[in-house]
Amino acid sequence: MEKFRRGYSRTGAIAWSISSKTRGKMKFPRIKKHLTKFERTIYSVIIFIILVAILIFSIYASRGQPSQKNEITKIQGYNEKHTVSPTYSLFWQIMISAVISSIVLTGLFYHRLRLKLKNKRQEYSNNLQPPPDGTAKNENNHAEPVKVSTVTMEQVIKSETDKAPPHKLPRLWRKPLASYAAPGEKAFRLDGKILVSLKDLDEELQNMNDDVFRKFVNGQKNDFANWIEGVFLEHDLGLEIRASKTREETRRTLEAFGAA
16 A cells, blocks of 8 residues: 655644555654653543544434433523433533543643754754864764863973964864864874974974875875964965975975974
8 A cells, every 4th residue: 555644743743654564553653752651641541532422422313312301401591392401411511521621631732742842952953062172073973972082291382382372272173183182282193103393293204104194194184284283373384284295295395494
């Protein structure tokens, strides 16, 4: 059987799903997700009472009004020809009570469902905010922050030029890469080695092979240039390093700039 789905609004109108697998059974995936077990029980009881009331009404309507005189009462304000059965009066009282109760409970459920959806949207928007300092979001799963070590080392550069105000921190530290140290360290991790100055970088480039170099410089990616621009704020040198595509060109750029 071809699937048929009735549209539902964002606030949670009941979704119907009829297919060959369900054999005509009704499913409430969205409603069941937002209702507790107690609420589902209350709504099931209300629907059962309404169905029973409709069944009783159909039975009495098919039989007609009773013929016994003691069961006939006069309606106040009408003449003697207009009579009504007490059974019908009791039935309509039950029906009106059931309808009013269902309307009130439906309104309460609608209000509660809107609050739940509002909280979920607020929680989703909070997860989209940038992480605080010292944390970074995992590239595979953006909902789980990844802790980054913030241990300060003895080899940290402690000059006054490195102590930039928080509002002047470069974009590099707001979105740290895996190969960089934490913002408090300002050191570069290179296969287990810690580089804290441009001189260390020049020495490592002398002994580095091309395979290791391509791990940090590949196409548009240049971790050395990002480190120089982000930590030492040497943007001119960073542009020159970014333009260098090989290890020898990078070393010559450092020497020509006078940083080595």
